[in-house]
Amino acid sequence: MNKKIFTVLIVFAIFLFRTNLILYATEEKISSEILIDGNTGQVLYENNSDKPIHIGSLNKLMTILLVAECIESGELSLNDELTAGNNAFNETGAVIWLETGEKMSVSDLLKGIIIGNANDACIVFAEKISGSEKDFVKLMNQKAKELGMKNTIFTDCKGTGEGKQYSTAYDISLLSKELIKYDFLTPYMTTYMDELRNGATQLVNTNTLVRTYDGILGIKAGYSEKSGYSISAAAKRGDSVFISIIIGCDEKEDCIKKGKNLLDKGFSSYETIRPAVPKELLNGVKVKSGTAKIVLAKPEFLSETTIPIGCSGDIEYEITLPEYIEAPVYKNQKIGEITYYLYDNEIYRTDIITTDSVEKMTFFNALLILLKSAISF
Numbered sequence: 241m242n243k244k245i246f247t248v249l250i251v252f253a254i255f256l257f258r259t260n261l262i263l264y265a266t267e268e269k270i271s272s273e274i275l276i277d278g279n280t281g282q283v284l285y286e287n288n289s290d291k292p293i294h295i296g297s298l299n300k301l302m303t304i305l306l307v308a309e310c311i312e313s314g315e316l317s318l319n320d321e322l323t324a325g326n327n328a329f330n331e332t333g334a335v336i337w338l339e340t341g342e343k344m345s346v347s348d349l350l351k352g353i354i355i356g357n358a359n360d361a362c363i364v365f366a367e368k369i370s371g372s373e374k375d376f377v378k379l380m381n382q383k384a385k386e387l388g389m390k391n392t393i394f395t396d397c398k399g400t401g402e403g404k405q406y407s408t409a410y411d412i413s414l415l416s417k418e419l420i421k422y423d424f425l426t427p428y429m430t431t432y433m434d435e436l437r438n439g440a441t442q443l444v445n446t447n448t449l450v451r452t453y454d455g456i457l458g459i460k461a462g463y464s465e466k467s468g469y470s471i472s473a474a475a476k477r478g479d480s481v482f483i484s485i486i487i488g489c490d491e492k493e494d495c496i497k498k499g500k501n502l503l504d505k506g507f508s509s510y511e512t513i514r515p516a517v518p519k520e521l522l523n524g525v526k527v528k529s530g531t532a533k534i535v536l537a538k539p540e541f542l543s544e545t546t547i548p549i550g551c552s553g554d555i556e557y558e559i560t561l562p563e564y565i566e567a568p569v570y571k572n573q574k575i576g577e578i579t580y581y582l583y584d585n586e587i588y589r590t591d592i593i594t595t596d597s598v599e600k601m602t603f604f605n606a607l608l609i610l611l612k613s614a615i616s617f
Contacts, residue, residue, distance in 0.1 A: 271488040272409040275502040277512065277546040278417055278474055278481030284510060284546065285502065289409040292391045295487060296464030297334070298407070298472060299399030300353055301415050302380045303362050304460075307350065308422040310369055318347040318424070322364050327373070331360040333400060336441055338364065348436050354428040354460065356443040359398040366397045373397055387414050399464065409485040416459050416472045416483050429458025448496055449473050453503065457481075461496070469495035475503050479544075482506030511549045514542055515580045515588055518557055525575060530567030530598040537561075539578055540591040547582055556581045561592060569598040 274289040276282060283289070310316040322345075324338035331338075334357040338344065344352075349365060352358035366376035373396060380394040389411035395401040419425065430450045434443045447461035449471075457474040469489040475482060484502035489495035517539060524534035547555070561576035576592035 272485070273487075273498065273502065274409040274413050274485045275506055276413045276417065276483050277506070277510070278420060278476070278483045279479075279512060279544055280546055281414070281417055282546050283410070283413075284482075284506060286410070289413075289485075290391060292406040292408055293487060294464065294467035295399065295405075295407045295412060295462075296467035296470055297357050297399040297462030298412055298460065298467075298470050298487070299394060299396070299405065300357070300362060300462070301412065301419060301460060301472065302383065302394060303365060303376075303397045304350070304353060304425070305415065305419050305422075306369060306376070306379060306383060307346070307365050308419070308425055311346070311424070312422065316346050316368075318345065318350075320346045322346060322349060322368050324360065324364050325367060327367065328360040328363040331363055331398075333359050333398075335360040336436060336443075344436070350425075350428050351431075351434050351436065351443060354425070354458075355431055355434055355445045356441075357446070357462065359400065362397045384411070384415075387411075387418055389414055399462070409487055412472055412485050412487070413483055416474060416485065419459060420457050420474050420481070420483070426457055429460065430456055446492070447471060447473065449500060453500060459483075461492075463492070471495050471499040473499040473503060475507075477507055480507060480510075480512055482510075509548060510546050511552070512544045512546050513552050514544050515539075515555065515557070517542065518559055518578065520559055520561070521592065525561060525594075526564035527569055527598050528564045528566050529601050530569060531601055532596075532598045535565070535569050535598050536595040537575060537592050538595055540572075540574070540593045542590065545580070545588045547587060551582060554582060555587070559592070567598050567600040569594055569596075571595070571597045 272288040272291055272293055275285040321343040324342045326340050328338045329340040336352040336356055336358040338360045349361040352361035363373060366373040370376035370379055376397050377394050384392045392407040392411045393405050395405040432445045432451045449456050453475055455475040455477040457476055459472040459474050461471040463469050469492045470487040473484050482503050484499045486495050486498045521537050524536045527533060527535050557578055557580045559578050565575055571594060573594045574591045575594060578590055578592055579586055580588040
């Protein structure tokens, strides 16, 4: 064989081999995990949580959220009956076997998606809300952007378009945190078995934690060939809420176990506290050239934050405040900042604002003060 031809064949073979390796690497399943505080959104544990990956039927969580918003706004009600079209009838995979022209209540369709993972029920909602699945997907991506899901792209309302759509465990945690705000969804998400069509269609929830986990709120488990087994699980005990996301398991039992273990880690290792108001603020801040010598101040927000159990006594803070402020001073005016730390790690930051207004001292104001002083005397 000609040496040149032989060399070209060798180079071509090496190219094919390396290309196959690259393709194999990009198709390899990646395990992704995250635990967040369901109240504050704080990330408490993560592994590959920002890695864009296939999410399979967890895609349906966005469809459920958009339906929940329509119910909350009154655009839909749980008793409304929607009609399935040809697109729903032609859906494959996980379905509740909707016939063209069949009517089903919003409540039952939600059961079909949340408990039974039904692709055809997703299509019915998409066409009802937006007219077409294509336009509904635009709504999904718009909502993702609003929620801060920066590494998410949806291409369908069911989670079957895996080659083109992706998300991250972190983004799914943001979506799940938003979903648990809708209390009317909890009964659906915590039901293990149900039925449709007077018992003709049986539904079984693949999120088996709804049967066994104390305080479970849902949310959803799923599977696809490219994403493997996945779960978004949320639970509440007392005032504490934790959300765990697991994506990319080879075995269903392993996925459920990991989701449970992360929730256990949340409840056993963390507590939610509200940072104290520093004593320095109780003395107020001096006002220069004002009708009052000081103005009281307060943190603009003091919302809850999550820390390891038993560490509340180790929280320190740093206050940034001027020695004085010039009048006029307006109520709710920002005059400084507080940052709270736990072992040198920032855990919370908020502005310091004034509680009252103070006018600038003028001749007229000075005269009024003198008159009031004389009258009171």
